[in-house]
């Protein structure tokens with residue numbers, strides 16, 4: 162007999178040789194106050210080479226269990242082996258190629274065609290083209306979607322997508338297939354074909370073990386075993402026909418309802434219920450005993466109660482059950498959920514005997530025998546309850562195994578589960594678990610890289626936009642920031658009457674006109690007005706930035722002053738009075754600079770060789786670094802280049818995994834054995850090319866088109882920019898692993914970018930920041946980088962200078978730190 166309990170159950174006392182063994186498994190979501198207990202002492206055994214249908218109402222924990230089996234979730238407590246070892250054990254390909262997983266969500270990339278999707282999965286499992294193509298063609302034909310192979314996933318119906326997902330799970334012919342509701346939205350004919358194929362797989366030369374969940378309870382009759390789950394525990398596991406017959410029901414659905422009902426009024430363990438034969442026998446011979454106390458006696462009585470209630474219900478409440486059956490035909494799935502939920506509450510109350518050993522166990526060849534006294538009790542019942550079809554299948558498989566010697570069990574590593582393993586805790590399990598991010602593998606990296614490139618290439622518009630955006634930003638920066646303001650309207654009230662001169666001809670000379678002539682007509686646009694009041698009025702209206710006023714005796718007083726008359730009245734009269742709207746500091750500075758420059762020009766024009774008498778007492782020599790007249794553009798440009806590169810990279814990646822995580826797109830990747838480092842590295846490698854293009858475009862416009870000064874090494878500038886881009890990417894990836902929505906990702910990216918920009922000394926010298934804030938500023942990723950960039954571009958310092966290498970070191974440290982946290986965060990699921 163194959164994988165079979167002496168009592169018709171799938172379970173064994175220790176589960177040896179089983180594909181999957183779960184003992185007293187607990188799993189919760191959330192932390193303390195918001196903790197949701199999902200799996201609560203679950204026991205389950207799935208013999209190798211069998212199809213096991215896991216049934217249970219919505220929310221009972223089926224998907225959670227499957228995720229634990231494929232290594233997506235870790236269990237909190239208990240013991241779990243899949244193909245002989247705990248999931249995530251070092252060197253064990255679960256997750257990996259030993260398992261094919263079809264998640265409940267569609268989890269397919271919408272922008273891929275069916276064929277591309279399958280090719281990606283094939284790459285993950287290292288299938289060669291000659292292996293992949295016939296296999297994919299066969300499965301797609303089987304599922305009637307071969308004609309859709311070049312269609313985009315986004316254009317498929319729900320059922321068609323599910324069939325692609327099913328194909329993806331089976332593509333690499335894994336010895337264990339775990340399918341979470343594969344038949345939803347699939348028509349009955351295809352459903353039958355799908356089951357037929359699964360049956361063939363379990364009968365093949367290397368029998369596959371299939372675990373399948375379904376909401377169509379009746380279809381699970383085709384499974385070799387069914388496990389009925391509710392409230393995070395297994396109510397029973399056995400051959401479907403066996404269960405149905407033992408409870409004298411006509412359908413699996415009724416059986417489940419009866420079990421739920423029974424369970425809700427007293428019985429509560431899978432172990433009690435999987436020995437139904439014995440219990441039923443006891444009940445028939447002894448009548449319905451209700452309770453007793455202590456030891457084995459108590460257990461038997463509990464079991465008797467279970468079946469007694471079930472069978473009593475059948476006899477006394479035949480009418481009720483009959484009515485239920487009719488209703489079920491009308492509102493099948495709805496009632497299934499509703500009743501199960503009701504029962505679920507009782508389930509939580511009736512807790513306490515979980516974790517007992519099974520009444521049967523699987524031996525080394527994968528067949529089940531009852532043990533000890535139980536075999537005697539179970540044997541007569543077993544003969545009557547066994548389903549003929551299964552019996553034949555099991556015999557066939559047994560023969561196949563005998564032919565192959567040790568058979569599949571040994572090939573995939575026999576489970577050596579020991580009794581009482583249920584007591585093992587999470588601590589013991591995790592000590593052997595693979596450590597978090599791990600090192601990347603070439604195969605997975607390559608598969609993911611190709612996938613990412615394909616995905617990226619599907620969206621040309623976005624790609625071009627991504628390439629051009631930083632260049633556009635630097636263009637806008639160079640055009641809009643740091644240049645001298647022009648065309649500033651200034652009112653001029655000129656009351657200067659001038660002086661009469663005779664040479665070369667007799668005329669009136671106004672020094673005010675000479676001055677106004679020198680005043681840059683590029684910066685200042687002069688607006689002559691008649692009176693000071695009118696000028697003020699214009700300033701109030703926002704028409705002018707200020708007013709130059711020349712007194713009536715301006716020219717005369719200038720001459721007196723040149724004749725060394727320094728009386729206060731002469732000094733005052735020879736001065737230009739300037740009144741400004743000082744609300745815009747940059748404009749005021751520009752006007753003041755233009756005013757002072759015009760005066761120097763006037764002195765030159767009037768005094769000629771004697772102009773040095775009025776020259777400034779300080780002479781500015783050629784600067785050691787930078788220009789004689791530095792511009793704001795030159796000061797900000799290096800920091801802006803740093804900031805643009807950093808910010809763009811954040812934007813590129815901040816949403817990378819948000820959708821993938823939300824829609825479970827990565828689940829298939831994890832279960833295929835990929836590591837966080839594979840996924841992150843592949844992502845960075847994909848985006849690297851965009852980053853390189855962006856950097857080239859920024860440098861081209863900054864240095865070639867706008868001719869920003871660069872006196873240091875261009876190579877180091879490029880390296881620093883690329884490193885900043887990687888660091889921005891790492892930050893974006895980190896964000897995308899921490900938030901659950903696109904909006905959240907955007908908010909975090911934007912919200913964190915501005916503080917970084919403002920505190921990094923890009924827009925204003927760090928020397929102006931209060932000391933306490935400076936400490937925060939220094940730990941920002943862009944502060945030292947901006948400083949290093951400025952030193953490279955404007956000072957020409959080399960990497961050996963502390964201000965330069967420190968920038969590189971800080972950026973590198975941030976990148977590594979953020980990548981580590983991104984790698985840790987990307988796999989978290991609750």
Ligand SMILES: Nc1ncnc2c1ncn2[C@@H]1O[C@H](COP(=O)(O)OP(=O)(O)OP(=O)(O)O)[C@@H](O)[C@H]1O
Nearest residue numbers: 190197199218219220221222223224225226990991
């Ligand atoms: N990430 C999560 N955080 C918190 N609770 C969760 C999470 N995932 C699932 N749950 C809860 O755990 C319980 C079991 O969920 P699970 O998906 O395992 O049920 P299921 O039996 O597969 O249901 P269905 O048949 O509807 O798919 C549900 O109550 C669900 O709300």
